[in-house]
Amino acid sequence: MDTDVPITKCIDDRLGRVGIARHIADMLIGAPADHSIVFGLSGSWGSGKTSVLNMVGELLSEASDPPVVVRFDPWNYPAGSDLVTPFLTSLASEIRKYNLKSRMKKRAEEALEAIADYVDALKPVTPRGMSSLVNLVQVRLARKKRKEERKTLAELKEQIGNSLLSLHLRVVIMIDDLDRLSNDTVCSIFQLVAAVADFSRVSYLLAYDRSNILRALRAVQQCDGDEYLEKIIQVPLELPEPAVGALSAMLQEGVERVVSHVQLSRSELKRVGLSVNDATSRVRTVRDVRRILNLFEADWRASVEKVAPGDLLSMSVLRIVYPKILPWIRTQAPGLSGGTGGGYLVSDAERCKKQYLEALGELLGDCGTADDALRLLVAVFPRVANACGLHAVSVSEAKLRIDRRIACPEILRNYLSGSMEAYAFPRELAIALLHSGSVDELKAILDEESNDVALTLVAVAGETAADMDEDRRSTFARAIIRSNPGESDGTGLLSLPFYGYESCLEKLFSAMGEGAASELLASEIKGLDFSHLAKMAHFVNGQELAYGRLAGKSEKPSEQLISLACLKRVERSIAQTLCDAQLSVEYLVIEGSRMLLYLWSCFDQRTYAARVTEGLLLDPLAYLLYASYQLGLYHSADETGWAFPVDFGNDISMERVVDSFDGALRSDAFWTLGQSVKLKLAGLRICVERLLEGAVSYSEASASCEQCEKLLDQWTERYAEGRG
Template identity: 25%
Template structure:
């Protein structure tokens, strides 16, 4: 069974069938009712009704009652007839008699069962005569002297009299009136019923689901047949709905008319709020019992949000069932590989809003900026922003039901902290978002849309994938998982999430884990994140640092990082991580270092050996320039200059170098911003001769190679053009700055 199937099997709206399942303390009521039914002497008929609104547990009470009666040796014979299964007035009438006749034949053995079934059918045929049931019900009740019988013809008999078939059938009734009257048939049937050693309980559930006319028909059928001995009718319905359907019948209101038929009516025992609360908690606990479902459940936060706000939405058992039936389906969409891809508490909260306040839910999905606030100004008071937030929040709350408005306001402020801060004009400083992201909270920008898409967006990563990465001990499998994330475009997100869960990686697997991160470093895409942006490679280095700094033994953690340098096949991340270690040594910031001095020297030799070999072969763009600067810093000018000179001996190498020295410049005039690509000749001259690079690139502009230029990738063409503009500036005696460009892009 799939993860989703496990959840969907937890049907929240399934009635119970046994007393042991009772969680609403209705057992005493059911036991007493069962005893009363068994004690009925059977000489007269009896009509019992159980009143309750839809979803309050009428069917559960019926199921438990029948279970007790069927287990008892002195219990009645049970015949269940669900009128809702038969649409249409004529079909309802036919089915009522036929279902009872069939059941009587099955419930009693031998001749008694045969006679009961036969006589019931004969009586029914005489009473109904096919489609003319209403006219003959009138005839039957006239014979028996029931004064309300003419009422049965209301609204239908005039159309039925127009049928010639009806006239023929009426004649047949008149012909047999003296010898085989309805009264005589009813008397014979009554005599057979008195022979039964136990009464017959005819159960009529879901009466309130019928149309008003069908409800009237059913009550008339019960009334006509209510005086048979040894027959008890048990009807279950919403009293208000049935009374409305029976209104203005026979000159009395629905309540008065119903009471003429129902001899014993019982309201379902009222459910206490504690029982409603427990039913919801039991349903949610059933969901949480699935492996991995409650892995990150914050019980303190749950108690606060449920105890203060959520409980107010659940006013009846119907509310609980409505919620659980949709919630178990919705959460299944986020439950994969034994992991939940959203925060459990937040999903309960947002699904509660969706079920009980759908207009608010729809608006929440469109109000991301209002609810999540401005990350850059979150720690400052901005009066205009606060005013805007208050006004927009009030506009959103207008959509709520008046009775839920105040609790909904507090609930939204609880699950969206930045909204609460903005509305209240509070200032908060701290790195909250890292924790929110780790907890998969709806208030985090990367998580918000997930709750409304009911799926993981492209480029995102599921908790199942993340858990597998953390728990995998075999390096080959770990590398496969990481490379798969690279190919899917999810590696940047994965590294960010792993950074938030760094403490979950077991120490015995940490070295293998970090070596694998180094291995795929060259494949991590480069991102242009502006001046303040932090890309995946920077986060990867942070992941290495924060994972190791937790090890209190500095010699041990240094050895672990050194082993990563020794065993990795990657080049870019080792260079970048070594650079931070060297910088920390030079600045004397011991608390930011992992490598001790002796290991740092060994690591530097390892990295330099790779650089001098083929370590820079797969490194491109700004990363290559970064590596060249570090090489120059760690050794001397000569080695990187010689390497660059060798690279620009052919055209592909020259383009690669031009691309490395082309830097993005972020320009803003206050109203808009743009990115300009700039090649600084003075910077290149730290590593090579400008004229040599110009000579290597010059053939690209000849007629013979113009088509080859067009075949270059976009970033390569931009680099060649940036270099060309820089050369034009120099030849024109202008500063080495893009602002002095006079040429247009081709």
């Protein structure tokens, strides 16, 4: 934890304010000697005024002829108490400490006596507990038994000024935190500075928040605070806000200090960086930074380090900037947390965003802050991003769990209840398997796509690929290639694009080097069946693009993970396997089959045309499955469904799609398809019909899951008798 303690030395300055402090110190040293002058340093709470005053004091002490510096703190005295006597006592005490030459001691004693006389004139009875200096001076005065008449206050003030002039002594009096005093005390300080203690060779440096001071003056003096302040402050100075880069560096260093003993993955480090950027854009002072870091550290410890640090930092920013929002998150948790499929309808998103802004505006009392709060929520909760149309995020609940994201419903519940120690991750088991499992053992785990341990294995292997030994990298890469493909409904590894097998395989190959990766891939891909080749299709296409082949417009050497010779061998293996395969409708349901067919069309156009275009796709159901690749799943605030994210493909006829449904629905193969595939085909029918009506655009030609279910029920009822 970092307490809100100001720096005391220039060497500790991290905000580039030494220059400001030096400028102020030079002005104080060069201030007129024949009268008092008041400098006012204005800045918001937490902006670092005290630190600047400390640096000014240090620089003044290093001057060739340093002045006497008096730090007077009105906070040490109860509201309403006399401040004049302790103020003058502090001044006398510092003069007495000053190392004067022996020939000046007599004049110094005269100055002290003059101050004591002034104290006595202003307040005849000195309170008990006064400084020993004042007591000694008063004893001296009692012994002396002055015979001269008592002088007026004006004469006593002049006597003090003359004494300081004769000493060639310059005095700088600093008073901090004026804005934290009561209204009456603020006015008393200004009266003290401007009238009671405006001695020659005495300069004042006052630090305050201008807006608070003005409110105090208006309340007590019943006047224009600006005009009043102008009469008191001869040299107004404004402390500029810290540089954004300096605050960002403090945030970054603070976060790194908190999590220094934990090794974060690249994705976690990236998320922390984004959170630091979000925090930087919302902090104005060092105090803001410290408060956020302190809450972040407290949450990190309380969560038993089981939550993604980037999310915890974003939550800390939310809770510091908008203190009212945490109770609101508790009530809204079911709608905020959870995974999302990545799509949304524009009309629904606009409506949902408006609802969020209205709710947050009512909570926070400002539409501007509501918009900012919403953007912070989006950084933590992907479902909010999708629902409001701010980002099309595709993330499953399993991935949220693996990433330790607060958006995972179970993690959010434990975070809000403060019981993270009861939450267990499958990471430890995954790491043990990764470092000891054989190819077959790892493959068996990976075949269980919905298993948290399997998903975590892929995540951990990708994160630690560079640190694994060569044998472990090779073992896990082979296990990934040999594992079963993901399910067609998107629940398998392919539904986790970042932590999925492709991303992990790329990291493993990158760590292995081109030679070893090429040798392994060439040997493993030979003899793979259609479903396993479909799982590899996206990776192969990525390598084609990296070499500037197929649709690639230019080479990208940094993305080339295998050799060109190996890539050509892979092409031949794919073409040969597909030429020999007995293609059927079932192949078109396999995840990645669309990309695999595309690659085949590039590698062997003649055979592809004969076997697919003029062969397999003549089957009505096969044609519909092929056409359904154009659909994308969307999620809005109220519903989920299917829509065309891009224009309909040139190789698909909408009229033929409609005509194919009757034959497809009469085939037994349609009714053996999985429920999710049948619902998608129902969505295809609805979307295409809406396009043919000509009343909507591609993005608006959507079909909700409810509409798809209703249409599928109608088909079931209509064709039940014929199939029976």
